Amino acid sequence: MYWEKELEILELKSLGKLQVERFMKSLHQASDSPYYGRVPEIGKMLKSGMKSIEQIRELPFTTKEDLRNDFPWGFLSTDKRDVVRLHSSSGTTGNPTVVYHNRHDLASWANLMARSLYAAGVRDTDVFQNMSGYGLFTGGLGFQYGVERLGCLSIPAGAGNSLRQIKLMRDYGTTVAHAIPSYLGRLFDVFKEEGLDPRKDTKLHTLVIGAEPHTEEHRQRIEEMFGVKAYNSFGLSEMNGPGVAFECTEQNGLHIWEDAYVVEIIDPKTLQPVPDGEMGELVMTTLDRQAMPVIRYRTRDLTRFLPGKCKCGRTHRRLDRIAGRSDDMFIMKGCNIFPMQVEGVLMKLSEVGDDYRILLETMDDVDEMIVEVEVKKGWFNGDLAFLDRLQKHITHLIRDEVLIRPLVRLVEPGSIPKSEGKAVRVIDRRQK
Amino acid sequence: MTYQVSIFLENKLGHLEKVTAILKQAEINIRSLHLNHTANGWGILNLVVSNPEMAHQLLNDNGMSAALREIVVIKMADKPGGLDTLLKDIIMAGVNFTNAYGRVVNEGENAFFVIDIQDIKDARTRLEAVGLDIIPNKLVYGLSQA
Numbered sequence: 399m400y401w402e403k404e405l406e407i408l409e410l411k412s413l414g415k416l417q418v419e420r421f422m423k424s425l426h427q428a429s430d431s432p433y434y435g436r437v438p439e440i441g442k443m444l445k446s447g448m449k450s451i452e453q454i455r456e457l458p459f460t461t462k463e464d465l466r467n468d469f470p471w472g473f474l475s476t477d478k479r480d481v482v483r484l485h486s487s488s489g490t491t492g493n494p495t496v497v498y499h500n501r502h503d504l505a506s507w508a509n510l511m512a513r514s515l516y517a518a519g520v521r522d523t524d525v526f527q528n529m530s531g532y533g534l535f536t537g538g539l540g541f542q543y544g545v546e547r548l549g550c551l552s553i554p555a556g557a558g559n560s561l562r563q564i565k566l567m568r569d570y571g572t573t574v575a576h577a578i579p580s581y582l583g584r585l586f587d588v589f590k591e592e593g594l595d596p597r598k599d600t601k602l603h604t605l606v607i608g609a610e611p612h613t614e615e616h617r618q619r620i621e622e623m624f625g626v627k628a629y630n631s632f633g634l635s636e637m638n639g640p641g642v643a644f645e646c647t648e649q650n651g652l653h654i655w656e657d658a659y660v661v662e663i664i665d666p667k668t669l670q671p672v673p674d675g676e677m678g679e680l681v682m683t684t685l686d687r688q689a690m691p692v693i694r695y696r697t698r699d700l701t702r703f704l705p706g707k708c709k710c711g712r713t714h715r716r717l718d719r720i721a722g723r724s725d726d727m728f729i730m731k732g733c734n735i736f737p738m739q740v741e742g743v744l745m746k747l748s749e750v751g752d753d754y755r756i757l758l759e760t761m762d763d764v765d766e767m768i769v770e771v772e773v774k775k776g777w778f779n780g781d782l783a784f785l786d787r788l789q790k791h792i793t794h795l796i797r798d799e800v801l802i803r804p805l806v807r808l809v810e811p812g813s814i815p816k817s818e819g820k821a822v823r824v825i826d827r828r829q830k
Numbered sequence: 831m832t833y834q835v836s837i838f839l840e841n842k843l844g845h846l847e848k849v850t851a852i853l854k855q856a857e858i859n860i861r862s863l864h865l866n867h868t869a870n871g872w873g874i875l876n877l878v879v880s881n882p883e884m885a886h887q888l889l890n891d892n893g894m895s896a897a898l899r900e901i902v903v904i905k906m907a908d909k910p911g912g913l914d915t916l917l918k919d920i921i922m923a924g925v926n927f928t929n930a931y932g933r934v935v936n937e938g939e940n941a942f943f944v945i946d947i948q949d950i951k952d953a954r955t956r957l958e959a960v961g962l963d964i965i966p967n968k969l970v971y972g973l974s975q976a
Contacts, residue, residue, distance in 0.1 A: 591891075773838060773895055774895075775890060775894075775895050778838050778895035778896070778897050779836075779897045779899070779948075780834075780836025780837075780874065780876075780896075780897035780898070780899040780948070781836075781899075781948070781949075782866055782873075782874050782929075783928070785838070785872070785874075789870070807870075807871055807872075808838075808870075808871075808872055809840055809872070810838060810839070810840050810845075810893075810894065810895060811893060811894075811895060812893045813840065
């Protein structure tokens with residue numbers, strides 16, 4: 399049941415020792431980069447050494463802005479000749495965020511990915527279809543190398559083209575697939591349009607979903623639609639990509655691989671660690687990356703450590719599902735609102751589809767939150783009263799959740815623009 | 831059973847024409863039409879057409895939310911007081927409805943009066959019991975000359 403038993407069930411004391419060893423090696427490597435070479439605290443720690451991993455708090459944070467400001471080579475810790483791949487954000491506004499890998503880094507990442515999938519019950523007998531975009535986005539190649547390392551038959555299907563996805567699944571008997579959650583609703587619709595039922599007409603038993611925060615209700619809906627177990631995958635390109643944290647078959651939190659990362663959760667305002675089990679911003683440090691170590695990276699993802707031990711026996715701590723980002727929160731009429739709160743409400747309603755959009759607009763000098771929701775085809779019975787009731791019901795539920803009254807707009811199915819990557823959920827058009 | 835096709839429609843430029851284009855291509859004739867107010871940004875379009883089952887299927891296949899709803903179409907005289915006479919009979923039958931619309935068939939002679947009976951139990955039987963003239967499908971759908 400373990401990919402690397404010794405490492406996965408390593409007792410905490412030994413894990414801490416391993417972290418210190420790997421961290422000091424990594425710190426040494428990092429200091430070869432132009433950026434970290436300039437940080438005085440790093441020079442100091444290289445001289446004085448580290449007794450326990452908590453001392454990492456003596457070092458400054460690294461932010462996305464830091465990575466962008468020192469674009470393109472400021473964080474490279476090795477000779478360019480040693481680097482074999484880069485991944486990068488699209489960077490349509492300003493400099494992209496770029497991460498470099500050498501051969502060791504790619505092998506280490508593939509291994510973590512394989513370990514993650516193994517924990518979710520994927521085996522070398524599975525047929526794995528990756529419905530993620532290949533290219534600069536890490537969800538493509540990241541999974542590809544991991545799946546190959548694990549030994550599955552891999553189908554590098556790429557994103558989109560639902561008819562072809564379905565054909566591939568049926569032709570080759572796909573048993574496991576990876577996709578972003580917002581795509582799976584659309585794929586299911588295409589199954590239905592083709593007169594097919596994924597529960598009967600495919601061999602799928604597992605879906606891996608990630609790259610977008612989603613709720614437990616959304617996961618359950620996906621599991622029902624496809625008749626599978628769906629496992630939450632967490633990653634970010636700055637920390638390689640997928641394979642950073644993953645649910646095991648207990649489906650109760652995501653094990654974050656602490657032999658590969660130092661994990662902290664801080665209060666984004668005070669920048670101090672939060673008490674164990676409390677919500678805060680995830681801060682991560684790479685322990686096994688040579689070309690580009692990153693120290694105390696502020697991910698902006700909000701989560702917490704789940705208390706207690708996991709039944710699976712792994713000692714690596716578990717993160718709660720991502721509750722949102724410290725930067726996608728918006729404030730309306732004095733209330734802090736996360737799009738996930740709205741999603742949580744909508745996912746409980748079977749009459750509406752998986753896609754939604756939040757528009758923030760100034761109307762007659764008042765800021766309003768407009769929630770666009772798609773009415774599912776199967777539910778529409780031609781009755782105006784039904785739609786009126788549905789609209790009022792959604793308005794009421796969202797109000798109860800976020801404490802301000804939204805304007806709910808029912809829209810035709812398929813009319814909310816789909817994006818190929820992460821879905822854009824909030825559009826802020828308020829007059830500032 | 832007689833049906834109208836009801837379509838959920840956003841109030842946006844070109845959305846109504848999307849419906850009519852689909853029907854035109856399938857050579858489905860629109861016999862009567864009723865559009866709800868669209869103040870919310872959306873409304874419901876009710877259509878009596880020559881082939882409601884096919885229209886329903888085609889509209890759904892094209893990504894729209896369409897539903898079949900049961901209606902009865904009653905014969906009405908096209909002259910002053912025609913509707914009033916008809917309504918008195920409908921009241922006598924005890925049938926209260928939420929939506930209705932009409933169509934003149936031969937000017938000065940016959941008109942259709944369409945009521946939505948989806949949610950009314952035994953509307954048809956009760957209307958027939960008071961002697962109202964319920965128009966058969968082939969005339970409603972325009973499949974033979976009236």
